[in-house]
Amino acid sequence: MSCVFCQIVKKEIDAAVVYTDEWVVAFKDIHPQASTHVLIVPKKHISTLNQLQDADAEIVGRMVLAAQKLAGEFGIAQDGYRLVMNCNSDGGQTVFHLHLHLLGGRRFHWPPG
Amino acid sequence: MSCVFCQIVKKEIDAAVVYTDEWVVAFKDIHPQASTHVLIVPKKHISTLNQLQDADAEIVGRMVLAAQKLAGEFGIAQDGYRLVMNCNSDGGQTVFHLHLHLLGGRRFHWPPG
Numbered sequence: 575m576s577c578v579f580c581q582i583v584k585k586e587i588d589a590a591v592v593y594t595d596e597w598v599v600a601f602k603d604i605h606p607q608a609s610t611h612v613l614i615v616p617k618k619h620i621s622t623l624n625q626l627q628d629a630d631a632e633i634v635g636r637m638v639l640a641a642q643k644l645a646g647e648f649g650i651a652q653d654g655y656r657l658v659m660n661c662n663s664d665g666g667q668t669v670f671h672l673h674l675h676l677l678g679g680r681r682f683h684w685p686p687g
Numbered sequence: 688m689s690c691v692f693c694q695i696v697k698k699e700i701d702a703a704v705v706y707t708d709e710w711v712v713a714f715k716d717i718h719p720q721a722s723t724h725v726l727i728v729p730k731k732h733i734s735t736l737n738q739l740q741d742a743d744a745e746i747v748g749r750m751v752l753a754a755q756k757l758a759g760e761f762g763i764a765q766d767g768y769r770l771v772m773n774c775n776s777d778g779g780q781t782v783f784h785l786h787l788h789l790l791g792g793r794r795f796h797w798p799p800g
Contacts, residue, residue, distance in 0.1 A: 607798035623755050624764050631748025638747045638772075642736050645774070651737050654775030658799045659751075661758070662767025666795050677799070682779050685720035686771045686788070687796040 579615045579671035593644055597636035600644060600676075609679030610648045610655070614640050620672040623661040641676040650678030658686065692728045692784035706757055710749035713757060713789075722792030723761045723768070727753045733785040736774040754789040763791030771799065 582589045582601060589601035592612060603611040614637045620626060626634065638657065645651045655678035660667040666687070695702040695714060702714035705725060716724040727750045733739060739747065751770065758764045768791035773780040779800070 623751070623768075623770070624758070626752060626755055628752060631752055632744050633748070634751045635744025635746070635748035638736070639739060639741060639744055642739055645737070650777070652775065654773070654777035654780065655736075656774070656778045656799065657736070657772040659770040660767070660795070661769070662765065664763070664767035664791060664794050665769045666797050667767065675799070678777060681777050682773070683800040684779050686769065686790070686800040687798065 577619060577669075577671050579613075579669055579673065580619050583615065583617050592647075593640055595636070595640065597633050598640045600640055603675070608677045608682075610645075610650055610677065612641070612644055612648075612676045614644075614674040614676060616672055621670045622667060623659060623672065626672075637672075637674045641674055644676055645678060648678065654678065656682045656686065690732060690782075690784050692782055692786065693732050696728065696730050705760075706753055708749070708753065710746050711753045713753055716788070721790045721795075723758075723763055723790065725754070725757055725761075725789040727757075727787040727789060729785055734783045735780060736772060736785065739785075750785075750787045754787055757789055758791060761791065767791065769795045769799065 581587045591601045593600040600614040658675040694700045706713040713727045771788040
């Protein structure tokens, strides 16, 4: 298995893990775009949003709920934050294991990139 | 009920609705930031990400699955797309009924705003 996020999930390589539960692992982005920038990844390998099945609805919901919990822990819940998922080249996806970006600690502009 | 997205869900006001199912309604953003820019909203009123309950995991997953289906229908699945949810002022949230932005048809930059 050469997927770097699967290796993080399996603790085969190091990451700054900040949260884990039954469904997801969350760790700090190594190229942060804001003072809080965390990636939430499902433990199950799903390469892109296009590969999601209906049965994965719970997993995706749990990714967002984990982001919400982390926003509270990082003290950005009330000021606000942005959640982003990128698919394929136009979206800017660079690692092909589904991941949700949690970004906070500054005001985000519109459009979102 | 003065929530504009609830009024769209109830068909009390018009919107360019492109999809509906048991959980969500999707319609075109009136200020599009890309050639495809659709908002996916839960039928249930949830004001921000901070108000999500664990029991809402299925709803949130279905929002993302609806976005995935729409990406296929709009022909942007392979080139790619970006999904965004904003919370409160730093995130840029302007309507206080949870919504997921599906954006596609161009290459998106990083950071996401």
